[in-house]
Amino acid sequence: MPDTPIVVTVDGPAASGKGTIARRLAEHLGFAYLDTGLLYRAVARRVIDGNGDPADSDSAVRAARALEAAELAGEGLRDETVADAASVVAADAGVRAALLDFQRAFAAAPPNAAPGAVLDGRDIGTAVCPDAEVKLFLDASPEVRARRRVRELRERGSNAIYAAVLRDMETRDARDRDRAVAPLAPAEDAFVIDTSTMNADEVFREALAHFDAQTTSRK
Ligand code: DC
Numbered sequence: 001m002p003d004t005p006i007v008v009t010v011d012g013p014a015a016s017g018k019g020t021i022a023r024r025l026a027e028h029l030g031f032a033y034l035d036t037g038l039l040y041r042a043v044a045r046r047v048i049d050g051n052g053d054p055a056d057s058d059s060a061v062r063a064a065r066a067l068e069a070a071e072l073a074g075e076g077l078r079d080e081t082v083a084d085a086a087s088v089v090a091a092d093a094g095v096r097a098a099l100l101d102f103q104r105a106f107a108a109a110p111p112n113a114a115p116g117a118v119l120d121g122r123d124i125g126t127a128v129c130p131d132a133e134v135k136l137f138l139d140a141s142p143e144v145r146a147r148r149r150v151r152e153l154r155e156r157g158s159n160a161i162y163a164a165v166l167r168d169m170e171t172r173d174a175r176d177r178d179r180a181v182a183p184l185a186p187a188e189d190a191f192v193i194d195t196s197t198m199n200a201d202e203v204f205r206e207a208l209a210h211f212d213a214q215t216t217s218r219k
Contacts, residue, residue: 006031006116006215007107007131009124010207012138013173013184014083015145015152017195021138021207022120024200028208029118032110036121036128037086039099041077042067044085054085057092064089064098078156080168087172090122091179103128122176125187134214136207137186140196142170 008031010022019035026033043063044054052059076082089095103119107129110117119128125135140148146166153160176184186192191210195203 005108005110005114006133006218007129008116008118008134008136008211009129009132009187009190010118010120010136010138011122011125011184011186011190012120013122013140013145013176014169015149016138016140017148017200017203018120018136018138020200021136021203022118024204025207025211026118029116029211030114031116031118032106032112032114034103034106034117034119035072036099036103036119036124038072038077039067039102040086040090040095041082042071042074043089043095043099044082045074045077046071047089048082048085054088057094060089060092061094061098064095067099067102069102080153084168084172087175091175091181093181096123096127096181100128107132122184123182125190126185127182130187134211135187135190136210137190137192138203139192139194142166142173144196145169 008025010018012018023033025031043060046063046067047054047059050059052063054060107117107119121128125132125137143166146162146169149169150160150162150165153165193203193206
């Protein structure tokens with residue numbers, strides 16, 4: 001077992017396939033897994049539940065500072081209203097700063113003494129864990145991602161409309177990419193995978209091959 005945990009970062013826009021791959025890598029490697037989007041969603045949920053405005057920095061920062069780990073398993077975090085508010089609170093520098101320690105602590109000392117951690121998000125390879133050994137960045141065209149999201153929403157019983165999902169996704173992507181703090185972008189040393197024409201098994205194989213190549217010296 002390595003002395004220091006191996007950190008794997010998986011960044012990318014919504015519905016790029018990063019969650020699926022990150023979860024699968026963690027399971028395969030016996031690593032701990034953190035979906036960092038849940039942190040921003042849980043902050044948004046707190047603000048909404050308190051009838052606050054996600055764009056109001058004071059409310060959002062207060063919610064981020066008060067956040068407890070148990071809230072990451074809360075109900076309704078996958079709703080579109082929460083996703084939208086999450087991209088608003090995520091643009092706030094104070095919110096991002098308040099969530100930094102939790103993410104870094106998870107990577108440095110993964111729960112259950114796991115030998116490594118996989119974190120997925122938007123800024124993990126660039127801002128949260130810039131020294132991570134393995135960095136992946138998953139991308140896909142907006143149309144492909146919107147189709148995936150529609151399928152996901154319909155499986156959950158919603159009658160999602162493609163055009164609306166695509167429009168909302170492009171709005172949130174722009175907010176994530178254009179914000180001043182920790183914008184969505186691949187780290188210089190990230191391995192970029194365009195998943196537009198790949199299935200989950202193909203992406204997983206590429207991701208694992210990259211992991212193996214980056215960590216051979218550890219074995
Ligand atoms: O991955 P997701 O859809 O659950 O993320 C919800 C929002 O949180 C999304 O708008 C981007 C933001 N986010 C972020 O800014 N940084 C992260 N590390 C993870 C998510």
